[in-house]
Amino acid sequence: MLSYILRRLLQVIPVFIGATLLIYFLVFAMPGDPILALFGDRSPNPALVSALRERYHLNDPFLVQYWYYITGVLQGDLGVTFSGRPVSEVLVDTLPVTGRLALMAIGIEFTMAIIIGTISAMNKGKIFDHVSLIVALVSIAIPIFVLCFLAQYFLAIQWGWFKPTVGADNDWGGLWLPALVLGFSLYAVSMRLMRSSVIDTLNQDWVRTAYSKGLPRRRVIPVHVLRNSLIPVITHSATSFGILLVGATVTEGIFNVPGVGNTLYQAAIRGEGPTVVSFVTVFVILYVLVNLVIDLLYGLLDPRIRYV
Amino acid sequence: MKRNKIAVAGIALLATGAMALAGCSAGENPDQGGGSEFQADPDAIILTNGTEPEHPLIPTNTNEVGGGKILDEIFAGLVYYDGDGAPVNDMAEEIITEDPQNITVKLKKGHTFTNGEEVTADNFVKAWNNGAQAENAHLSSYFFEDIEGFINDPGDAANPDDDIFGAQGDMSGLKIVDDHTFTITLNKPASDFALRLGYSAYYPLPDVAFDDMEAFGENPIGNGPYMLAEEGAWQHDVQIDLVRNDDYKGERQPANGGLTIKFYATQDAAYADLQGDQVDVIDEIPPVSLPTFQDDLGDRAVNQPSAVFQSFTIGQFLPHFSGEEGVLRRQAISMAIDREQITDKIFFGTRTPAADFTTPVIAGWSDSIAGAEVLEYNPEKAKELWAEADKISPWEGEFQIAYNSDGGHQEWVDAVTNSITNTFEIEASGAPYPTLAVMREQINARTITTAARSGWQADYPGMYNFLGPLYATNAGSNDGDYSNPEFDDLLESGISNPDAEAQIEEFTQAQEILLNDLPAIPLWYQNATGGYSQNVQNVTVGWNSVPIFHQITKAAE
Numbered sequence: 001m002l003s004y005i006l007r008r009l010l011q012v013i014p015v016f017i018g019a020t021l022l023i024y025f026l027v028f029a030m031p032g033d034p035i036l037a038l039f040g041d042r043s044p045n046p047a048l049v050s051a052l053r054e055r056y057h058l059n060d061p062f063l064v065q066y067w068y069y070i071t072g073v074l075q076g077d078l079g080v081t082f083s084g085r086p087v088s089e090v091l092v093d094t095l096p097v098t099g100r101l102a103l104m105a106i107g108i109e110f111t112m113a114i115i116i117g118t119i120s121a122m123n124k125g126k127i128f129d130h131v132s133l134i135v136a137l138v139s140i141a142i143p144i145f146v147l148c149f150l151a152q153y154f155l156a157i158q159w160g161w162f163k164p165t166v167g168a169d170n171d172w173g174g175l176w177l178p179a180l181v182l183g184f185s186l187y188a189v190s191m192r193l194m195r196s197s198v199i200d201t202l203n204q205d206w207v208r209t210a211y212s213k214g215l216p217r218r219r220v221i222p223v224h225v226l227r228n229s230l231i232p233v234i235t236h237s238a239t240s241f242g243i244l245l246v247g248a249t250v251t252e253g254i255f256n257v258p259g260v261g262n263t264l265y266q267a268a269i270r271g272e273g274p275t276v277v278s279f280v281t282v283f284v285i286l287y288v289l290v291n292l293v294i295d296l297l298y299g300l301l302d303p304r305i306r307y308v
Numbered sequence: 309m310k311r312n313k314i315a316v317a318g319i320a321l322l323a324t325g326a327m328a329l330a331g332c333s334a335g336e337n338p339d340q341g342g343g344s345e346f347q348a349d350p351d352a353i354i355l356t357n358g359t360e361p362e363h364p365l366i367p368t369n370t371n372e373v374g375g376g377k378i379l380d381e382i383f384a385g386l387v388y389y390d391g392d393g394a395p396v397n398d399m400a401e402e403i404i405t406e407d408p409q410n411i412t413v414k415l416k417k418g419h420t421f422t423n424g425e426e427v428t429a430d431n432f433v434k435a436w437n438n439g440a441q442a443e444n445a446h447l448s449s450y451f452f453e454d455i456e457g458f459i460n461d462p463g464d465a466a467n468p469d470d471d472i473f474g475a476q477g478d479m480s481g482l483k484i485v486d487d488h489t490f491t492i493t494l495n496k497p498a499s500d501f502a503l504r505l506g507y508s509a510y511y512p513l514p515d516v517a518f519d520d521m522e523a524f525g526e527n528p529i530g531n532g533p534y535m536l537a538e539e540g541a542w543q544h545d546v547q548i549d550l551v552r553n554d555d556y557k558g559e560r561q562p563a564n565g566g567l568t569i570k571f572y573a574t575q576d577a578a579y580a581d582l583q584g585d586q587v588d589v590i591d592e593i594p595p596v597s598l599p600t601f602q603d604d605l606g607d608r609a610v611n612q613p614s615a616v617f618q619s620f621t622i623g624q625f626l627p628h629f630s631g632e633e634g635v636l637r638r639q640a641i642s643m644a645i646d647r648e649q650i651t652d653k654i655f656f657g658t659r660t661p662a663a664d665f666t667t668p669v670i671a672g673w674s675d676s677i678a679g680a681e682v683l684e685y686n687p688e689k690a691k692e693l694w695a696e697a698d699k700i701s702p703w704e705g706e707f708q709i710a711y712n713s714d715g716g717h718q719e720w721v722d723a724v725t726n727s728i729t730n731t732f733e734i735e736a737s738g739a740p741y742p743t744l745a746v747m748r749e750q751i752n753a754r755t756i757t758t759a760a761r762s763g764w765q766a767d768y769p770g771m772y773n774f775l776g777p778l779y780a781t782n783a784g785s786n787d788g789d790y791s792n793p794e795f796d797d798l799l800e801s802g803i804s805n806p807d808a809e810a811q812i813e814e815f816t817q818a819q820e821i822l823l824n825d826l827p828a829i830p831l832w833y834q835n836a837t838g839g840y841s842q843n844v845q846n847v848t849v850g851w852n853s854v855p856i857f858h859q860i861t862k863a864a865e
Contacts, residue, residue: 032745036752038362038447039371040744041763042777043752043785045460047473051445083363084522085544093544149576157583164584165577167570168546256570256577258545266573269714271745 001299001306008292012285019284020277024069027273028062034271038082056082069274073281079274081267087278090263095282097170098252098259101182102244104175106237108183109190113233116187117194118221124199136188144185148254151181165256178255182248186240190233197229204228230301238294242287346845351565352862353551354844356855357578357590358569360545364525367511368439369446374571376508377854381550381567382530383511384558386413386432387502393615393669393769393851395506398558399427399531401488403505408497408804415488419557421514421531429490431512433482438518439509442474449474450784451509451767456481456495497804499811504768533560533858534567545571562858563846582839588862589847589855591838595716598656598837605839613660613668614853615766616834617774620709620724621827622759623788628703636697638826641707642682643690644731645724651832654719658837662830665822666774667766669851672812679823683830687731694732706735708758712744717761720831751787762787762828769851771815772803779827790827 035052036044053059057068072079078087120129139147155177156164162177163169201207202225210220249261260279267275298305361375367383370376380388386400397403401414419427438444440452442459450473453460457479459472481493494501504510512531517524527539533556536542537549551566570587572578575594581587583604591610593601602609622629622638629637647661660668662683663675697703707728711717721738728736739758741747750756764785766773777783780799781791795818802814836853844862849855 031749032743033749034745036748037743037745039748041748041765041785043748043787044447045450045473045784047442047471048445048447048449050471051442051473055445083361084525090544152580157580160584163586164580165572165586167572167581167586168543170546253574254577254580256572256574256581258571262573263545269743 005292005296008295012288015284015288016281020070020073020281021066023277023280024066024273025062027268027271027276028065030271032271034058034082037270065273069277073278078278081275082270082272087275090275091260091278091282094258094260094263097175097257098245098248098261100170100172101175101179101248101252101257101259102241104172104179105182105186105244105248106240108179109187109240110233110237112183112187113190113194114226114230117191117233118198118226118229120191121195121198121202122221129195132191136191139184140188142185144181145250145254147181147185148178148251151177152254167256167258170258175257178248178251178257182244182251186243190236190240193232193236194229197232198225201225201229227301231298234294234297234301238291241290242283245283245286346861347864348563348845348861349565349864350563351552352864353549353566353568354564354589354857354860354862355568355570355587356857357572357581357587357592358548360571363447364522365528365542366439366446366517366521366525367508367513368435368448368451369444369525370508371447373854378548378550378569379508379511379528379530380532380854381534381857382528382532382536382553383508384419384530384532384556384560385508385511386415386505388560389506389769389851391848391850391856393671395503396559398506398560399512400505403502405499405502405806408499408806409494411492411494411502412485413490413492417488419531420555421529422535422553422555423514423516423529425514425516427512427531428487429484430487431514432510433478433484433490434515434518435511435513436482437475437478438513438521440475440479442472442476444474448507448509451504451507452479454494454496454498454501455479456493458495497800498772499803499806500770500772503770504773507768532556533558533562537566547571560858563861564858567857579839582841585841585843587841588844589838589840589857589860591836591849591853591855593658593837593839598658601837601839602657608840608842608847610838610840610847610849611658611835612849613833614836614849615667615669615769615851616763616853617662617665617667617765618659618761618763618831618834619662619665619828620759620831621762621788622829623754623756624790624827625754625788626757626759627705628697628701633697633700635825636693636700637703638829639682639824640690640693640697640732641728642826642829643684643686643693644728645829645831646685646727647683647832648685650720650723654723655832658835659832660835662832665779665819665828665830666771667833670766670769670771670774671808672771672816674816677816677823678820682823682826690731703732703734706737708737708739710739710741710747710750710756710758710760712742712747712761713740714743721761724831754789760787763834766852771812772799775799775815775818775822776803779822786827788827790825792821792825795821795825 035049057065069079080086116132120132123129152164156162166174207225210224249265252259252261264279358377359374362372363369363375365375365378367379370379384398386398387395388398390396399415399419401416404412406412415429421427436452439446440449440458452458458475482490484490514529516529527536533553534550535553537551541549547568547570549568552562575592578590579594579597582590624630651659651661663680664677666673709721709725711721725736725738747760751760764774764778776799777785779786779790781796798814798818802811805811805814836849840847844860846859846861847855
C-alpha cells in the first residue's frame with residue numbers, strides 16, 4: 001500500500017514539469033504585448049515600454065524566462081504579478097475561497113445525487129423516477145451562466161433569500177448561493193450514475209438474502225446497498241472537483257467570488273505569465289492528489305480492492 | 309403504498325418548486341416610499357463599486373480607474389476639479405502663471421498628512437521627481453515631460469541612444485523657494501499647465517513614503533478627505549475600506565463617514581448588487597442592462613456625457629487616404645455614418661453623437677464649429693464626395709475597421725461598415741483582434757493595414773489634452789501619423805497664449821482644420837452611466853465619470 005502511494009506521488013513530478021513547460025510556452029506564444037495593454041488607448045513612449053519590459057524579463061528568450069521561473073519555484077518564489085504582489089500571496093488569498101466553494105458544491109451535489117438517485121432506483125419506473133429524470137435533463141441543458149443569472153435574479157434580488165454577490169462575505173456561510181447553483185448544475189450525472197448503480201446492487205443475491213432474513217428496508221438500504229453503489233459516483237466526483245476548480249470562473253464572475261477562477265482569467269487576459277503558470281500548475285498537482293485520494297477511498301469502500 | 313409515500317413527497321416538493329418559480333412574475337420590489345423623512349447620517353459609510361487596482365497605490369504609477377478612484381479620495385493635490393471640470397484650489401493657496409513657461413505655486417499653511425506631517429513644497433517636489441525618474445519607469449511619468457530636466461527629445465544631448473524617457477536625478481525645472489512656495493519651469497510653452505495640476509500624478513507624498521515605497525503602496529498615507537480605515541484596509545480583490553479624514557481642512561468636506569469600495573469582477577455583479585440593495589452607488593452599467601436600467605432606476609439612473617471621446621483612425625499611410633483624395637474619402641465616410649441611429653439603437657442613448665474632437669464637459673466646447681456638418685448623416689453628399697475621389701484614383705479593395713473583440717465594439721463596427729457598404733457599394737467589414745494589446749502592438753508599429761478604432765479619455769478637463777497628444781506632428785498618440793503645419797502652428801500659438809478665452813479661440817480654429825482633414829473620424833462621446841439606491845441622496849457625477857463621493861449623503865439605518 002505504501003509503495004503504491006509513493007509511486008503515485010512520484011508521478012506528480014513529470015506532470016509538474018510537463019504542465020509548467022506547456023503552459024508557460026502557451027502564455028509566451030500569445031500575441032500581443034502585455035506592457036502596451038497597460039496603457040489602453042494611449043501610445044506610451046518607446047523608452048518607457050522597453051524599461052518596463054526589462055523589468056519583467058519580457059525581452060529574454062523563452063527558455064531563459066522559464067529558467068528564472070523554475071528556479072524561483074524551487075525556492076518557494078512563484079513569481080510576481082504586474083502589480084508587484086507575490087503570486088504565492090495571491091494563491092493563499094484566493095485558493096481557500098474557491099476550495100470552500102468547490103467543497104460546498106460537491107457536498108450539495110453528492111447529497112442530492114445520493115438521495116434522489118437512491119429513491120429513483122427504488123421507485124424505478126414510477127412517477128418520481130420520471131420526474132427526477134426530467135429535472136436532471138433540464139439542469140444539464142441549461143447553461144451554467146443562465147442558471148446563475150436566474151438564481152441571482154429570483155432568489156437574491158426578487159425574494160431576498162440570499163445576497164446577490166459574495167465579495168467580502170466569502171466564508172462558508174456566504175457561499176451558499178453560488179454553491180447551490182454549482183451543485184445543481186452538476187448533480188444530474190452523479191444522480192443517474194447512482195441510480196443505475198443502486199438498481200444493479202438491488203438485484204444482487206445478497207440483497208435478496210438480507211431481505212429474506214427479515215432485515216427492514218431502513219437497514220438494508222443504507223448499510224448494505226449504498227456502500228456498494230458509491231464507487232462510480234465517487235470516481236465521477238473526482239472529475240467534478242477538477243471542473244469546479246476552474247470551471248467556476250463564470251460563476252465566480254457573476255457572483256463576484258474572489259477566487260482563483262476570476263484571478264486566473266484576469267491574469268490570462270493581461271498576459272501575466274508567472275500568475276497563469278503558477279495557478280495552473282497548482283491545479284494540476286491538486287487534481288493529481290485528489291485523484292490519488294479518491295483511488296485510496298475505493299479501498300475503504302470495497303475491501304475486495306487492494307493496492308499493491 | 310408505503311413506497312409511494314416517499315415518491316408522493318418528492319413529487320410534491322418538485323411541484324411546489326415549479327409553481328413558485330412559475331408563479332412569480334417579474335414582480336417589482338415595492339418602493340419603500342423614499343419620499344418621507346430622509347435623515348442623513350453624517351457617519352454612514354457609502355458602498356460603491358470599483359476594480360482591483362492594477363498597481364500599488366502610488367500616484368505616479370497609477371493610470372487606471374481602479375487605483376485612480378481610490379487615490380482621488382485619499383490624496384489632495386494642488387487643485388481638484390469640481391462637477392463642471394473647473395479647477396478649485398485644494399492644497400494650493402495660489403497658482404501664478406507668470407508666463408507660459410513659468411509657474412509659481414504657493415501652498416496653504418497648516419495642512420497635514422494623516423500621520424501629522426505638514427504638507428510642504430518639499431512633499432510635492434520629491435514626489436514629482438520620484439515619479440519622473442527614468443529608471444523608475446512609472447506609468448504616469450509622461451505628465452512631467454514638459455518640466456525642464458525631463459529627458460525626452462531624441463535630439464537631446466543627454467539622450468544619445470534615444471532610450472531614456474524621464475529625469476535623471478532631480479529635475480532642474482522644480483525649485484523650492486521656501487516651505488510653502490515652489491516654482492515650475494517648463495521646457496516648452498504650456499499655458500494650460502496650471503489646469504493639469506489636478507491630475508493624480510501631481511499628488512504630494514509624505515516623507516515616510518520614500519523610506520519604503522513598496523510598503524507605502526499597500527497602506528498609503530494621504531492628505532485627502534478620506535483615509536484608509538486601518539492598516540490592511542485594502543483587501544486585495546475584495547474591497548478597500550476608507551473612512552473620513554477629520555484632519556482634512558480643505559474644501560471637499562465629506563458629508564458621510566467613509567467609503568467602502570467593493571471590487572467587482574464583472575459589471576453584471578455590480579448591477580445585481582445595486583438591485584439587491586447591497587451597494588449604494590455604481591458608476592457603470594453592464595451592456596445587457598443598458599436597455600432597461602433607466603426604467604428600472606427611474607431618476608436614480610445616471611446618463612450624462614463624459615470626457616471620453618470615441619473615434620476610428622484612418623492612417624495617412626493607408627492607400628487611397630492621403631492627399632486630396634484622402635480628404636474627400638474621409639469626409640465621405642464620415643457623412644455615411646448615422647451616429648444618431650447607432651447611439652440610439654445600439655447603445656440605447658448612452659452615447660452622444662460627436663460634434664467635434666473634444667467633449668461637452670470641458671470649457672469651450674462648441675457644437676457649431678465651422679465644418680461640423682461633416683459629422684452629420686448625409687448619404688447623398690457622401691456619394692458625391694466619394695465619386696469625386698474615385699475620379700482622382702478609383703477605389704479598390706475592402707475598407708476595414710480594426711477593433712478589439714474584448715471591448716464590446718463589434719456591434720457598432722458592423723453598423724458603421726454596413727452603412728458604408730450601403731452608401732458607396734464597396735466592400736466594408738470589421739477586422740476583429742482578440743485583445744486590445746494585440747491591436748495596439750500593430751498600431752504602434754504602424755504595421756496595421758486597416759482603419760482602427762481609437763479613443764481618448766481626458767487626463768484633465770482641458771481642450772489641449774484632446775488635440776495635442778493626438779494630432780500634433782509626431783505626437784505620442786498620433787496613431788495615423790497625421791501632420792499639418794497649420795494645425796501645429798495654431799496649437800503652439802494657443803498653448804503659449806496666456807489668455808484663456810483667446811486660447812479656446814485658437815484651439816477651436818485648429819479643430820476647423822481637423823474637421824476638414826479628418827485624421828480620425830469622430831464618432832461619439834461615451835456617457836457616464838450608473839445608478840444609486842434609495843438610501844442615498846446628493847449623487848452627482850463629476851467630469852471624469854466618477855461620482856463626487858464626498859457630497860453623497862446616506863440615510864440612517
